[in-house]
Amino acid sequence: MQAPFIFISVKRIQMKDKTVVDGGLAQVLARSAAVREWQEQEEEEEEEEEEEKDEEEEEEKEEEEEEEEEEEEEEEEEEEEEEEEEEEKEKEKEKEEEEEEEYRRGEKSGEGAWKEEGCENGGNKESKKSIELERNV
Known part of the structure; x- marks a missing residue:
């Protein structure tokens, strides 16, 4: 923004404080006041x-x-989910291992004893029955 151009043509002017000033000085004062006001406006705009x-x-x-923060929360949630999944997998593995162990011992199917005695892969039905009878006696 350019500085304002003010042209005042007076011979005498009465100022606010009631002093009388000749026209040339009045022009200078008016211009300096206008420039000051313009500078203040520029400063205010800049501020x-x-x-x-x-x-x-x-x-x-x-x-x-x-x-x-949202990214950190999402990462934490993902980590928690991964940990939960790992825990579930571990529980499933433990459960499977327990089931295998029980099966080997014959607690679930009743066949573990005859497998341990060498009648694996079908074996002989009579020997299976005899082993089961021996266990029951």
Whole structure:
């Protein structure tokens, strides 16, 4: 913005403090007052622009911080989910191992004893029955 151009043509002017000034000095005073006012307006506009920039920067920082917090929360949730999945897998493995162990011992199917005695892969039905009878006696 350019400085204002003021042209005043008077011979005498009465100032606010009731003093009388000749026209040439009045022109100088009026111009300097107008320039001062213009400079003040420019400074105010610059300050407002700086304040707006600062506010925008603060908002951007806050948004970035919020995004970072959200990302951290998402990562934590993912880690928790992964840990839960791992725990579930471990429990399933333990359960499977227990079932295999029980099957080997014959607790579930009743066939574990004859497998241990060498009648695996079908074996002989009579020997299976005899082993089961021996166990029951």
